[in-house]
Amino acid sequence: MDMPQRIIHRISRLSLHTMLMGGSIAVSSLMLLVGIIAVLSQNRMLAVSDHMLDIDARIATLSLRSDASMFDARRHEKNFLLFYREFGFDEARSRYVTLLRTDLADVRENLAEMRRFMTRTGMVQQTLAIEQSINRYESSFLDMVDLYGQLGFVDTGLEGQFRDRAHEMEKLLKASRQGRLMLDLLIMRRAEKDFIMRGLEVDVRRLEEAMTGFKTDLAHSALPDNRKNELRALADEYQPLFLKYVQIKHQIDDKKHEYFAAVRTFMPLLQKLSMEATAIDEAKRGSARETLHMAERIVIGTTLGAILFVLFATWLVTRGITKPIQECVDFAKRVALGDLQSRMQRSGRDEFGTLANALNDMADALQEAAHAREQRTTELAATNQALHSEIRQREQAEAAINKINAELEHRIAERTAQLRDANAGLEQSNRGISLLREMGDTLLSCLTLEEAYKTVPKFGQQLFPLAAGHLYLLEASRNHLEAVATWGDPVATAPMFAVQECWALRRGQLHCVVDPHTGLTARTWKIRMRSYAPTSVYR
Known part of the structure; x- marks a missing residue:
C-alpha cells in the first residue's frame, strides 16, 4: 500500500x-x-x-x-x-x-x-x-x-481736446453766419465721428481733405482778419490733436495684435500640458x-487550491457518511408517506447513532402530534367559518368606503374646475386693470390731442377685443359731438350728432343697449355687431 x-x-x-x-x-x-x-x-x-x-x-x-x-x-x-x-x-x-x-x-x-x-x-x-x-x-x-487713457472719451483726453477746438470753431462760425465754412466744419466733424466709430483710414483722409477745404474757404471768406486768425489757430490745433488720436488708435490695434498673439501661444500650450x-x-x-x-x-490561485482541498476533504467525509445518510433518508421518506409506526434499528455511540435515536424520538413526537392535529382540525373549521363571515362584512365596509371616496373625488374635481374658472376671470380682470393703468399713463404723457386720439383706439382694441367703439369730441359750443377715433369692426354711425340725441349725455351716466331693436337708441346709430364698447366723449 x-x-x-x-x-x-x-x-x-x-x-x-x-x-x-x-x-x-x-x-x-x-x-x-x-x-x-x-x-x-x-x-x-x-x-x-x-x-x-x-x-x-x-x-x-x-x-x-x-x-x-x-x-x-x-x-x-x-x-x-x-x-x-x-x-x-x-x-x-x-x-x-x-x-x-x-x-x-x-x-x-x-x-x-x-x-x-x-x-x-x-x-x-x-x-x-x-x-x-x-x-x-x-x-x-x-x-x-x-x-x-490717453485717448480719453467725450470730454477727456485727446478726444475731449479736439472736440473743444471744434466746438469753439463752431461758436465763432455761428456768430459770423458763414454757411460755407460751417458746411466744411460739419464735413470734418462727420469724418471725425466716422473714424471714432469705425476706425477706417478713409475717414482720416476725408477729414484731412475737409480741413484743407476749410482753410481754403477761410482764406477767401469775408471775415475780419482777427476772426480768420482765431479760426486758423483753432484748426491748426484741432488737426494735430486728431492725427495724434489716430496714431494712438493704431498703437492700440498693434497692442491688441500683440496680446492676441500671446493668447494664441499659451492656449495651445495649456491644452498640451493638460493632454500630457x-x-x-x-x-x-x-x-x-x-x-x-x-x-x-x-x-x-490560492482560492483554487483551497477549493481542491475542500473537494478532497468532502470526498473523504462522503465515503464515511453516505450509507448512514441513505438510511436516514429512507426513514424520512417512510415517515413522509404516513408510516409513523416505522423506527430506525441503528445503534452505536457515533454521531449517526445519536441521529437515529433523535429521528425515532421525532417519529414518536409526530405520532402524538397527528392525534392532536385531528383534534384541532375540528376547532379550526369552526374558526374558519367565523373568519369568512367577518371577511364578508369587511368587504362590504370597504365597498361603502370606496363609494364615499369616489363621491369625494368628484366633488373635489368640480371644486377644482370652479377655482380654475375663477382664476381665469381674475387674471382677465388684472390684465384689464393693467391696460387701464398703462392707458392713463400714456394719455398723461400725450402733448397734443392728436397723440391722445391715436392712443385711445390702441388700448380700446385691447380692452374690448370683441367689440367696436368710437371716441367723440365735444365741440366748443357744447351742442354737437364729432367722431375723432374708432377701433374694432366699423359701426355705421353719424360722424357728428347733437348732444340731445345721446341718451348717455341726457342722463349724465353710462347708457348700455343690449338689443338695438327694443332698447332706447339715438336715431343716428345703426348697430350691426354682436357686441360693442361704450362710446367715449373726450372733453
Whole structure:
C-alpha cells in the first residue's frame, strides 16, 4: 500500500466529528491565508493609487484653477473694452484691469505650484513658456489700457481736446453766419465721428481733405482778419490733436495684435500640458491596474487550491457518511408517506447513532402530534367559518368606503374646475386693470390731442377685443359731438350728432343697449355687431 492510500485509510478511520473539525480548520486556515494575501496586495495597490491620485488630482485641480482664472481674465479684458466708454476710463480700469491682474497672478501661482509636483523636464518647460506668454499678454494689455487713457472719451483726453477746438470753431462760425465754412466744419466733424466709430483710414483722409477745404474757404471768406486768425489757430490745433488720436488708435490695434498673439501661444500650450498630464495619469492608472491584476491572480490561485482541498476533504467525509445518510433518508421518506409506526434499528455511540435515536424520538413526537392535529382540525373549521363571515362584512365596509371616496373625488374635481374658472376671470380682470393703468399713463404723457386720439383706439382694441367703439369730441359750443377715433369692426354711425340725441349725455351716466331693436337708441346709430364698447366723449 503506497503512501496516499495509507493516508486515505487512516483518515477514513477517524470519526465524522474529527474529520469535519479538521476540514473546517484547514479551510479556515486557507481562507485566512487568502485574506492576508488579498489585504497585503490591496494595501500595496492603495498606497500606489493614493500616491498617484494625490499628485495627479493636485495637478488637475491646479490646471482647472488656471483655466478658470484665465477665463475670468479674458472676460475682464472684454468687459473693459465694452464698458470703458459707459463707465469712464478710471472706473473701468479700477473695476476690470485690477481683476484681470489678480486673475493672472493666480494663474502664475498655480503654474509655480504645478512645477513643484512635476517630475518631467518637458512639462516644467511648458509651464515656463506659458508663464512667459502670460507676461507678454499682461504687458501688452496694460500698455493698451494706458493708450486708451490717453485717448480719453467725450470730454477727456485727446478726444475731449479736439472736440473743444471744434466746438469753439463752431461758436465763432455761428456768430459770423458763414454757411460755407460751417458746411466744411460739419464735413470734418462727420469724418471725425466716422473714424471714432469705425476706425477706417478713409475717414482720416476725408477729414484731412475737409480741413484743407476749410482753410481754403477761410482764406477767401469775408471775415475780419482777427476772426480768420482765431479760426486758423483753432484748426491748426484741432488737426494735430486728431492725427495724434489716430496714431494712438493704431498703437492700440498693434497692442491688441500683440496680446492676441500671446493668447494664441499659451492656449495651445495649456491644452498640451493638460493632454500630457492625462497621459501620465493613464500610465499610472495602468500600473495600478497591473498591480491589481497580479493580486487577483494570487487570490484566484490560492482560492483554487483551497477549493481542491475542500473537494478532497468532502470526498473523504462522503465515503464515511453516505450509507448512514441513505438510511436516514429512507426513514424520512417512510415517515413522509404516513408510516409513523416505522423506527430506525441503528445503534452505536457515533454521531449517526445519536441521529437515529433523535429521528425515532421525532417519529414518536409526530405520532402524538397527528392525534392532536385531528383534534384541532375540528376547532379550526369552526374558526374558519367565523373568519369568512367577518371577511364578508369587511368587504362590504370597504365597498361603502370606496363609494364615499369616489363621491369625494368628484366633488373635489368640480371644486377644482370652479377655482380654475375663477382664476381665469381674475387674471382677465388684472390684465384689464393693467391696460387701464398703462392707458392713463400714456394719455398723461400725450402733448397734443392728436397723440391722445391715436392712443385711445390702441388700448380700446385691447380692452374690448370683441367689440367696436368710437371716441367723440365735444365741440366748443357744447351742442354737437364729432367722431375723432374708432377701433374694432366699423359701426355705421353719424360722424357728428347733437348732444340731445345721446341718451348717455341726457342722463349724465353710462347708457348700455343690449338689443338695438327694443332698447332706447339715438336715431343716428345703426348697430350691426354682436357686441360693442361704450362710446367715449373726450372733453
